Amino acid sequence: MNWEQFEHGWRRAPVNAPATSLVVLMHGVGSNARDLMPLADIWSESLPKAAFVSLDGTEPFDGGFGGRQWFSLRDVSEANRAARVVAAYPALRRVFDAELARCQLSFEKLALVGFSQGSIMALHHVAENPQGAAAVVAYSGRLASAITAHNDTQRATPLTLIHGEDDNVIPVRELEHAAAAFSAAGYPVDAYALPGVGHTITGEGVALGGAALQRALDAVSRN
Numbered sequence: 001m002n003w004e005q006f007e008h009g010w011r012r013a014p015v016n017a018p019a020t021s022l023v024v025l026m027h028g029v030g031s032n033a034r035d036l037m038p039l040a041d042i043w044s045e046s047l048p049k050a051a052f053v054s055l056d057g058t059e060p061f062d063g064g065f066g067g068r069q070w071f072s073l074r075d076v077s078e079a080n081r082a083a084r085v086v087a088a089y090p091a092l093r094r095v096f097d098a099e100l101a102r103c104q105l106s107f108e109k110l111a112l113v114g115f116s117q118g119s120i121m122a123l124h125h126v127a128e129n130p131q132g133a134a135a136v137v138a139y140s141g142r143l144a145s146a147i148t149a150h151n152d153t154q155r156a157t158p159l160t161l162i163h164g165e166d167d168n169v170i171p172v173r174e175l176e177h178a179a180a181a182f183s184a185a186g187y188p189v190d191a192y193a194l195p196g197v198g199h200t201i202t203g204e205g206v207a208l209g210g211a212a213l214q215r216a217l218d219a220v221s222r223n
Contacts, residue, residue, distance in 0.1 A: 003054075008095050009033035012040050012052040019051035019103045021134060021217045023111045024096065026118030028140075030067040032056050036115060039201075043210045047217060050111075053099050057117075058091040070121050081144045085124050092121055093129075107131035108155070108220055111213055115139045115201060116170060123159075123178060126187075132157040135216030137209040139201050140167055142174035147185045156187040160212035162205045164197030 003010045010033050013019075023043070025036040033054040040052035057068030071088040100110060110133045114122035119141020126136055127145040137160045159182055163175035172193050179191040192208055201209075 009055040015048035020049040021109045025054040026114040028116030111135040113137045143178035158188045161191040169199040
């Protein structure tokens with residue numbers, strides 16, 4: 001199926017309508033929605049009833065080059081990063097709500113895929129919101145948020161964290177931190193540290209992410 005551009009990025013209709021799930025892709029800082037669209041083109045073969053949306057960051061990139069961002073990295077620090085994520089999230093949440101309503105789906109049918117800053121936003125959604133998601137696949141990201149959403153009465157979102165051991169932008173220790181924090185909070189976590197990989201998504205990463213989405217979305221489609 002062809003991609004359709006809209007106000008917040010690009011949409012790809014399911015191969016087999018109607019959509020039974022929605023996969024939202026979120027790029028890294030300074031990039032744009034086109035960056036992750038090839039993932040949907042690959043994964044749609046094993047997820048024929050999934051609609052895909054690749055989003056542009058909700059703000060213009062303040063580092064130039066015409067890209068987009070979810071929040072500014074200017075003077076970002078451990079002390080202020082969490083507040084920036086919190087401030088950026090409402091605009092993203094409105095897009096989630098609108099796209100789910102358009103597909104007539106609930107959050108339990110939503111899967112979030114992020115790279116780098118996009119992963120930070122995906123993990124924030126799960127950490128903060130009891131609605132959760134069907135799955136999160138986070139590439140080269142970090143957990144910048146306190147985990148407040150999950151308790152024993154709520155279904156915990158399964159998380160797949162994928163990170164290069166040689167990442168010199170967001171170090172692999174952030175994978176270890178996120179995996180430990182979510183596991184301690186009761187979330188099912190699969191974490192993969194890939195040897196010899198930097199700040200990127202490799203073919204192995206694509207395969208791991210696609211398999212995770214297929215498992216999670218097959219499970220929710222049976223409910």
